[in-house]
Amino acid sequence: MAGPTSRRTVLGAAVAAAASAGSLTSLSGAAAAPPSSGRAKAPAPLIDNHFWSSYTDWRSGGAAGTKAVAGRRPGLVIAAPAGLTEYTDPHTGSRASWEYAAWTSPVHRSVPATEVIASWNAHTPAGTWLQVELGGTYSDGTRTPWFVMGRWAAGDGDIRRTSVDDQSDGRATIWTDTFSIDDAASGLRLTAYQLRLTLYRKPGTKLTPTVWRLGAMASDIPDRFSVPASVPAGPARELPVPRYSQNTHVGQYPEYDNGGEAWCSPTSSQMIIEYWGRRPSAADLAWVNPDFADPQVCHAARFTFDHQYEGCGNWPFNAAYAATYRDMNAVVTRLSSLTDLENLVGAGIPAITSQSFLKEELTGAGYGTAGHLMAVIGFTAGGDVIANDPASPGNAAVRRVYRRADWEKIWLRTKRYNASGKVVSGTGGVCYLYWPDQPTAAQRRALAGVGIR
Structure with a gap:
């Protein structure tokens, strides 16, 4: 049988152009290391998952036209639009106006990471969509621009869901859905990040996306061609x-x-x-x-x-x-x-x-x-x-x-x-x-x- 075709082919293409420069004024450098207690240190974690999903979570961070909603499944919705913007869909050429509101997460200090992958769970009724961006601080204290991690709608009648190519600041690149440090061997890492969520709807409506989970997995997995063999952990x-x-x-x-x-x-x-x-x-x-x-x-x-x-x-x-x-x-x-x-x-x-x-x-x-x-x-x-x-x-x-x-x-x-x-x-x-x-x-x-x- 011929091998299946998949999106996870080798990412060998060069990035065509750098993303426009930007800064995150609310991000600061990495936290100082705690003083040594004299005890042997536990191995540093390699994987960090952090998600915002509770009513308290959605009331934190910075809101521009969004509000937290309580209930069995707390979430974030548009309360009053922060403004009006134009979006030209690169896949259809269609240009339309959209009301928008935004929410910026608190700063999350993760494991020093070479890769970050965002996830979100949302309801986007027809006439709405959302965008997720990531911005952060490097281990040398410098900051990334805001990188687009995805423009998403459950349907395809308003926009075409899409990743965004050609995003790089010369130190990290977005490969479809993954933030990746360009040269992990240099020691550069992402030590803190924020996610920015922008919700869009057709002007003059009461429609809104509802987002109930947003977060990311940050990791620093060492280069390895093989892994140690493990022992079975349980019954069949x-x-x-x-x-x-x-x-x-x-x-x-x-x-x-x-x-x-x-x-x-x-x-x-x-x-x-x-x-x-x-x-x-x-x-x-x-x-x-x-x-x-x-x-x-x-x-x-x-x-x-x-x-x-x-x-x-x-x-x-x-x-x-x-x-x-x-x-x-x-x-x-x-x-x-x-x-x-x-x-x-x-x-x-x-x-x-x-x-x-x-x-x-x-x-x-x-x-x-x-x-x-x-x-x-x-x-x-x-x-x-x-x-x-x-x-x-x-x-x-x-x-x-x-x-x-x-x-x-x-x-x-x-x-x-x-x-x-x-x-x-x-x-x-x-x-x-x-x-x-x-x-x-x-x-x-x-x-x-x-x-x-």
Whole structure:
């Protein structure tokens, strides 16, 4: 079988132009290190997750026309527009006026980070959309401009959801959905950041986006070609996750990344969404050709599609799509080990993991890939990984068992050699986690164990 096509190919293109310079007057330098107590220091954390989601959270920071709303699911909405702006959609050429309001988070001092990936969960009714930006302070005290991390709407009737290319300040670059220090070996790190959320609506209406989760995963994963072998952490467990093959959709809707052969991410997302008992309605699917099997996968591809990247594998866009379903939450994060993943699965939370590998590196896959998403749904008694692999030839073949040692190497490493012997990137444990508003106590503990609250 030929390797699946995915958005996570090697990021080798040079940035065409630097983003315009800017500053964040509310950001300050990194906090001073605490005095030594004489005790041995614990290892510095490599991954930091921080999310704003409570009523108190939304009342903090800086509001310009937004307000916090209380209730079962606290959130942020437009109260009174801060102004009117024009936006020309680069993908349609359409120019329109939009009322807007903005919220700027408090400064979050994270682990000194080489990468940051934002996530958001929101309801954007027709006639509304949102933009998420990130700005921060480097370890030398200098500041970044505001970088756009995504322009997003659940639908595609008002704007085309999009990442923004050509953003760099000569020290860091935005690669589709990821803030990345250009030269990690230099020692430069991002030590603090803010997120700025701008909500848009059609002028003269009472419409508003509602955002109930906004945050980011910051990390400093060391360069590594391999990772130490881990020991299985628990008994066998397999979750009843539906099985869908992206290859069922080869050639369908080629306007969305050439069709199903590239739909590993939305196919994996749809499997996990349905595991939690959610799915699009018949009305939602009315646009899909009735002759196509599993139309909900076509739906997921359309509504995760990044019109700048021209693919369905934008990580935060997949999480935001999952959160459009009733009472769902979703984030992009990194896990540090297969043990973390076992604890989540053991609590009933599957994960969608991103990895790249040569054909010979993943026994039984039958293909190699520059980047691919799969749903991890269980572990065998011996600790091997049970995955729903959407690159399988059909739904019946989606369930796979992959060797533990193979999996932790291809998923957790940050560098590898490709077939030509060139060093290329790995994801260092990136995954999507989706869960409902009312998780069990065990699920809350498992999420808290990986820094998600």
